[in-house]
Amino acid sequence: MNETETLTEVTKSSALLDLALALGGFALFSLLVVAVAYVVMRVLFLAIPAPAVVRFLSWRYLIHRPTNLIGVVGIFLGVGALIMILSIMTGFLEQTRTSMRGSLSDMILLLPGTEAPRRPYDAQKILEVVRADPRVEAASAHLSWPCFLTREGGNSLLMLSDPQRSRHAFVQLAGIDVEDEKTSTEFHASLVRPPTYGESVADPTAPFAPPPEYDSSMGIPRASVILGDQLFAAHRLRRGDFVTLIIPVRDPQSEYGFAAKEREFVVAGSFRSSENEMDLERIYVERGQLARFMAGANEEDELPRGAMNVSQVLIKLRNYETDRDATQLELYDALKDKRLIDSSCQLATWEEFRGPLLGAIENERVLLGIMLSLVLLVACFTVFAILSMMVSEKRRDIGILTALGATPRLSLMVFLAIGFWDALIGAFLGACTGVVLALKIDGIERWLSAALDVQIFNRNVYIFDTIPSVVEPLAVGAIVLGAFLCTLLFAAIPAWRAARLDPVEALRNE
Amino acid sequence: MSLQPIVLRASAVKKAYRIARRALPILHGCDLELARGERLALMGPSGAGKSTFLHVLGLLDRPDSGHVEINGADAWSMGVDGRARLRNASLGFVFQFYHLVAELTAVENVLLPSLIGLNTFEFDRRRKELDGRATELLVRFGLKERLKHRPTQLSGGERQRVALARALFHDPPILIADEPTGNLDRETGEKVLELLFEEQARRQLSLLLVTHDERLAERCERVARMDAGRIQNGLRA
Numbered sequence: 040m041n042e043t044e045t046l047t048e049v050t051k052s053s054a055l056l057d058l059a060l061a062l063g064g065f066a067l068f069s070l071l072v073v074a075v076a077y078v079v080m081r082v083l084f085l086a087i088p089a090p091a092v093v094r095f096l097s098w099r100y101l102i103h104r105p106t107n108l109i110g111v112v113g114i115f116l117g118v119g120a121l122i123m124i125l126s127i128m129t130g131f132l133e134q135t136r137t138s139m140r141g142s143l144s145d146m147i148l149l150l151p152g153t154e155a156p157r158r159p160y161d162a163q164k165i166l167e168v169v170r171a172d173p174r175v176e177a178a179s180a181h182l183s184w185p186c187f188l189t190r191e192g193g194n195s196l197l198m199l200s201d202p203q204r205s206r207h208a209f210v211q212l213a214g215i216d217v218e219d220e221k222t223s224t225e226f227h228a229s230l231v232r233p234p235t236y237g238e239s240v241a242d243p244t245a246p247f248a249p250p251p252e253y254d255s256s257m258g259i260p261r262a263s264v265i266l267g268d269q270l271f272a273a274h275r276l277r278r279g280d281f282v283t284l285i286i287p288v289r290d291p292q293s294e295y296g297f298a299a300k301e302r303e304f305v306v307a308g309s310f311r312s313s314e315n316e317m318d319l320e321r322i323y324v325e326r327g328q329l330a331r332f333m334a335g336a337n338e339e340d341e342l343p344r345g346a347m348n349v350s351q352v353l354i355k356l357r358n359y360e361t362d363r364d365a366t367q368l369e370l371y372d373a374l375k376d377k378r379l380i381d382s383s384c385q386l387a388t389w390e391e392f393r394g395p396l397l398g399a400i401e402n403e404r405v406l407l408g409i410m411l412s413l414v415l416l417v418a419c420f421t422v423f424a425i426l427s428m429m430v431s432e433k434r435r436d437i438g439i440l441t442a443l444g445a446t447p448r449l450s451l452m453v454f455l456a457i458g459f460w461d462a463l464i465g466a467f468l469g470a471c472t473g474v475v476l477a478l479k480i481d482g483i484e485r486w487l488s489a490a491l492d493v494q495i496f497n498r499n500v501y502i503f504d505t506i507p508s509v510v511e512p513l514a515v516g517a518i519v520l521g522a523f524l525c526t527l528l529f530a531a532i533p534a535w536r537a538a539r540l541d542p543v544e545a546l547r548n549e
Numbered sequence: 550m551s552l553q554p555i556v557l558r559a560s561a562v563k564k565a566y567r568i569a570r571r572a573l574p575i576l577h578g579c580d581l582e583l584a585r586g587e588r589l590a591l592m593g594p595s596g597a598g599k600s601t602f603l604h605v606l607g608l609l610d611r612p613d614s615g616h617v618e619i620n621g622a623d624a625w626s627m628g629v630d631g632r633a634r635l636r637n638a639s640l641g642f643v644f645q646f647y648h649l650v651a652e653l654t655a656v657e658n659v660l661l662p663s664l665i666g667l668n669t670f671e672f673d674r675r676r677k678e679l680d681g682r683a684t685e686l687l688v689r690f691g692l693k694e695r696l697k698h699r700p701t702q703l704s705g706g707e708r709q710r711v712a713l714a715r716a717l718f719h720d721p722p723i724l725i726a727d728e729p730t731g732n733l734d735r736e737t738g739e740k741v742l743e744l745l746f747e748e749q750a751r752r753q754l755s756l757l758l759v760t761h762d763e764r765l766a767e768r769c770e771r772v773a774r775m776d777a778g779r780i781q782n783g784l785r786a
């Protein structure tokens with residue numbers, strides 16, 4: 040037996056031990072819940088002026104009929120699953136929002152590509168106007184352009200022919216101003232975050248400085264790029280490597296109106312953002328360098344007048360929640376009045392920008408909620424079925440109670456109380472378990488994945504390193520209350536039937 | 550004896566069952582009087598309507614017409630709650646088939662009238678005293694070793710003694726027994742009856758006893774006979 044085998048044996052047996060401990064813990068926990076439910080019952084029934092037989096007999100019936108457990112377990116599963124899944128979905132939603140927000144800033148001014156002979160947008164003036172608004176905390180100009188990435192001795196064509204990986208060849212060049220970017224987006228954070236696959240830049244305060252591995256005596260290339268973590272890895276790059284970027288530019292002479300331009304850049308390092316998408320297909324470059332590249336000017340030359348140098352302005356507000364709508368309207372009008380933008384431009388909040396994705400997650404959450412509510416409904420129906428059975432079975436008891444002085448209302452209460460215990464134990468146990476599972480879901484998933492040797496949650500597929508979950512007390516309360524009312528409603532039907540039974544018929548014979 | 554007041558009076562009680570739209574008359578105007586401390590046997594062939602009449606007297610089955618007075622109050626013109634209180638406090642019922650609740654122990658079955666009559670708070674407060682009384686009653690009925698037994702763990706005679714203790718627990722003035730020994734062998738039946746008569750005498754109960762046993766009827770002060778829904782000798786002479 041070699042070492043790794045021994046190791047797996049050890050982890051397997053410790054996983055079993057963990058499982059036994061977890062189950063034991065759960066059993067203890069259930070006992071505690073039943074005890075709490077019993078205490079609640081005693082207190083509650085002291086408060087309600089119901090005949091003592093309601094509490095006494097309903098509890099007795101519950102304990103002596105193990106079939107009642109099915110109802111309790113059903114409610115428990117329904118409530119637990121609802122709380123757990125909804126918490127995870129809420130977590131997904133919030134996590135997605137925050138991570139999108141980090142990379143998207145609060146608002147984005149979209150300046151669509153200029154068609155000659157319109158003069159280019161003046162980034163400097165636009166930024167001045169935007170920053171003059173007291174509600175704006177920071178703003179930065181972006182120049183975004185599509186590009187094709189190749190490297191000497193690389194396999195770009197191979198990548199192109201592979202639909203799975205062709206996205207690594209077609210990427211988005213983002214021209215940025217380092218200092219502005221630090222204040223308005225999470226650019227800086229994405230530089231200092233430890234890379235998963237790539238190599239950080241040597242100096243995050245001057246990210247576009249030539250990397251130490253680069254021999255500047257050669258003179259070429261003169262500008263640096265920073266690639267997304269996964270893109271960096273897909274091309275098997277090292278810091279100091281050269282890459283060739285090919286971009287389409289306007290060319291009236293060409294048949295199709297554009298031609299390709301290429302330029303060599305040096306790789307300064309990689310960044311890791313909180314969004315998978317960006318790490319896959321974004322390359323940062325200095326905005327001025329991208330503008331020169333597009334205009335066909337050398338790296339050290341002046342930028343020719345009339346060259347395109349901005350395509351978006353990212354805006355960060357001091358208080359997004361309160362100022363969003365007013366700022367959006369007023370800023371747009373101000374820019375338009377000063378003729379800095381035209382009607383083809385758009386000022387969108389990040390939510391509008393990413394609306395469809397957020398909407399999809401929200402939709403999914405609602406759908407899951409509905410589906411799991413059906414589980415709860417089935418559980419309620421089980422309670423209904425079991426109670427109906429019990430009422431038929433206990434006809435004689437109802438007759439006895441009546442003969443000893445019970446009113447029909449009392450018979451109703453006895454059976455309704457059984458539904459009440461089902462709901463109390465099931466919903467309480469489900470709520471506690473659901474909340475615990477929701478809070479510990481990441482650890483539980485890791486443990487299960489390890490124990491079962493399969494990956495349940497593939498972290499590479501999602502943007503997140505951990506399974507997010509947010510427990511909303513209000514939602515938990517609503518679910519518990521809903522389960523309670525639903526169960527009581529379903530229990531009320533057989534209970535009502537119990538009240539309508541003819542006591543004499545049940546008493547006539549054995 | 551005839552000076553004793555009437556505690557239970559039925560007058561002109563009629564009852565018919567409706568089967569397939571046709572009324573099937575069972576009771577054709579029955580009259581009955583039961584004085585305080587009196588033992589009255591009700592006899593008659595099977596199907597005469599004895600149980601039906603008892604259910605009307607026991608406020609379990611509403612008559613089509615006629616009145617049932619308990620301590621002078623017309624029970625069937627009361628509300629549901631008032632009648633339930635009368636059943637709980639003034640009437641004791643013993644059935645042929647014991648009718649104990651299977652989930653409860655002997656003591657708990659005896660406690661049932663109190664469980665129904667008292668609210669939770671009151672019951673919890675008086676639990677000790679009530680438990681004591683129920684136990685004492687069962688011990689007197691020779692069930693000292695059977696207090697915590699469930700009905701299925703008891704013999705027929707023992708079950709009927711528990712049922713008798715339950716009927717007597719609230720000390721009701723009226724006890725209605727529908728063939729209480731009908732399901733027991735002679736010897737066991739005798740023992741239960743001894744208890745029944747002993748308690749009746751001790752508590753000055755008014756006992757209405759349905760039986761097929763002539764020797765038993767002889768031990769009662771008065772015997773009413775029922776046949777095809779009519780009663781003879783139901784009223785006091």
Ligand SMILES: Nc1ncnc2c1ncn2[C@@H]1O[C@H](COP(=O)(O)OP(=O)(O)OP(=O)(O)O)[C@@H](O)[C@H]1O
Pocket residue numbers: 566567568573575593594595596597598599600601602
């Ligand atoms: N729910 C019912 N519907 C129709 N007929 C009924 C119903 N209950 C009882 N009966 C009929 O009423 C008649 C009287 O029944 P009851 O049980 O009162 O007789 P009983 O005198 O007690 O007889 P036994 O001595 O056998 O107990 C019977 O013929 C019975 O078939």
Ligand SMILES: [Mg+2]
Pocket residue numbers: 599600601727
């Ligand atoms: Mg009968």
